[in-house]
Amino acid sequence: MSTLAVEGLRVRLPTPAGEVTVVDGVDYEVQPAEVFGIAGESGSGKTVSMLALLGLLPEGSAVEGSARFGNDDLITMPRRRLRSISGRDIAMVFQDPFTSLHPMLSVGKQLTEHVRLHLGLDRRGAEERAIELLADVRIPDPRAALRRFPHQFSGGMRQRIAIAIALACRPRLLIADEPTTALDVTVQAGILRLLDRLRREHELAVVLITHDLGVLSSVADRVSIFYAGRVVESGNRADVLQRPRHPYTRALLDALPHPEAPKEQDLVAIGGAPPSPGRIPPGCAFHPRCAYAVDECRSVVPPLVPVGDRRLACPVDPFADE
Amino acid sequence: MTQVAAEVRIPRRRFSLGAAWRQPLAIAGLVIAAIWILVAIFAPLIAPHDPLAQTFTPAKGPSWDHLFGTDELGRDVFSRVIAGSRVSLPIALVLVALAMTIGSTVGALAGYFRGVTDGALMRVADLVFAFPAIILAMVVAAVLGKGLFNAALAIVVVAWPSYARVSRGLVLQVGESEYVQSARLLGASSRRTLFRDVLPNVAGPIFVLATLDLASAILLLSGLSFLGLGAQPPKAEWGSMVAEGTQYFQWWWIGTFPGLAIFTVVLAFNFLGDSLRDVFDPRTVRRVEPE
């Protein structure tokens, strides 16, 4: 049984100009011990869709759809139960390791407090568990680290601490929103290796949200490509990233500088920019920038349908025979 | 499992004061302020009686003939309240304009030249800040002597440092900004960037401060008059009228209506200032950044 099954997720956010649909019908499933990657640029709705699952949207937002987690539906769950689940069964790691840790509390305090709250351990038990967690994320000298404060650690170390806090209560699902975007590339490599090991050792399902296809290429098992609030392609990592079938996925991959491509060639840039949530074109949201668009694309929103081993939202499917 | 769940809405907190809620307040503020300004302009035409004229019907409660009643000398309170707008409003406007000009210039100079100039100027400002406004204003007014003009001067002395602080802070902050650095890299002189880049960014918050300060100025002016240091009898000034009212408590209308006048004007300018702040400060405007 899947750890998380999202169906028909729609999110509307209040703005000064009225309500805006930011997520427009998203489905996906995450299996245990799997890294599920969600890729998208700005305005794709990838972060908002996660915030919706955890009840972290601003007031006045509207959420439709279901998100089955175990026997519960995260969307219709009463807030009190949702609060007890998040942090314990579902954990989240954010992009900025500077703001996700409390600057005035020692690392030990932040870890033990969390553990005592959700697991009811006593002080000694909580401390031992905290040291165990810090060792697991490879923080050198964990016992001394307990007494230090976040600002005394580098960005990469802080992110490891954030991961340790996230894993403290042995969650079934970890949601990581751009966890390495703010980090240097060598530090990022370390964090990706860490996440990979942790999910194997702890049978943890991971949802990894990022704009960086390289990151997904290295660590994800399956990926979902978001564009303008919808899923345009999803499937196995190798299928989608090596043999992309949706014109947007292909264009996104083409725009990246390839380590073996000749330098004289210009990068293939996609004209225009991703639409902002209030201004999504009718029909397929990508059609104004798509070289393969036909009339149908301008009026009909393409459904996400199974095509071979993957799911694709493009009836034109221009690269089918490759 | 295939059934799509009903829509879930996240309810608004009941007393959230978002930008949307402020709009009616801002409009109310604008309307009230506008009414008072019109009253001040057309005062002689609106007032039914001569504000200084004593009649033979002293201490009469509100009636059709005297909407706000008459005071202990038989003067029409309504006309006096109207006349009072001609005193408080223009003086407050002028003194705030003066304090704003002096204060922002001092602050801008401090921020621009820094070093010793900065230190000296801001220490003077700090000195003024060290005293509670009303106390200092009282002292200065007492030293200068009674009268509205001196009271106004006293308030200017007390009010200018807030502008200096805001203006200095902004000049420093904007001066370090990347767009000013870019302009300087392109060969613009420091002076040129001061006027083209820095000051336009300083003007907004200074004007917000001024609008809010108008409310304080009117309050201070009335306060000084209440204490006998500002307007002198028989001048119709709201503060001194409230003072009269405290002496004749049984005739509640003498002090209440001028007090209400002060209250509504101060409130109006506060609402206006608040909404102006929302307009200028991007952080208070609730923005949704979908991602």
Add this chain to the structure above:
Amino acid sequence: MSALELSDVVVDYHGRGGHVRAVAGASISVERGTIVGLVGESGCGKSTLARAAVGLVETAGGTVLFEGRPVTSLGRRTRPAELVRLQLVFQNPYSSLNPRRTVGSQLADGARGANVAELLERVGLPSNAIRRYPHEFSGGQRQRIAIARALAANPSVIVLDEPLASLDASAQAQLANLLKRLSRELEVGLLLISHDLAIVRHVADEVSVMYLGRMVETAPTLPLWEHPAHPYSEALIAAVPRADGGGVLPDSLPGEVPDPSHPPTGCRFHPRCPYAFDRCTVEEPPLLELSGGRASACWLQTEGRAPAPLPNLVGTESVE
């Protein structure tokens, strides 16, 4: 004579605990019409070096020469006219443009008669942008406006501090192509500072790698990429994840970047270097000149010779 030449530049920051040497003797040069990439991770001092190169920050040692003349630091005096042709584009397109002035008026700051509409056209923006305000444009477009503003001064060298960092993939690609084109067409030298090695590989003609305040390697782009001559360059290249769906985890470096106020003895990189030997802990290697226009600050290399291939231990024992 290079258009922009930095030699042994030293920059100190005076903080609370005394001073920190953000740049500890770095040299780099940029010719007209070429693109030089400067790469490095946090704390290496590349942004500081960029600012020192244009005079926004004072140097504590070394020289910065632009067209043969020393670059003075920008005090309160107006920048000397001969330096105006040395420009800088900042990283953040949201804070480098004045929100209260129109695009046209900001471009006119440097234009001095030059045609503002033409500048906009050169960077691919419509001429009606002149009357509009920065907030009406996207990040990528704002960055183009910033570049147009730099072009207004008819520069011979532009320093760009992480210009692509806050942009989407499409905007990055568009801007990278634009930079290449501008450099070729206008014969402008570009010093492109970036942490994104893949983009730098695609755009730059030459690359300099910086670590903890010093240059550790300089070389033409492709040779550096294929045969790095410094262990840090090798590690950086191996840490870049590839977007080819291959499922290969990138290699990481053990340890952390040391505190710049207490750099290691000897070679600054030795505590994290898989090939370090005794000389490395004791003597700091200078930037040794190798054949083929390359240079490397590593004792595995011999001055004057061709770059020696590295033992290639990086990757076999990758840690988390």
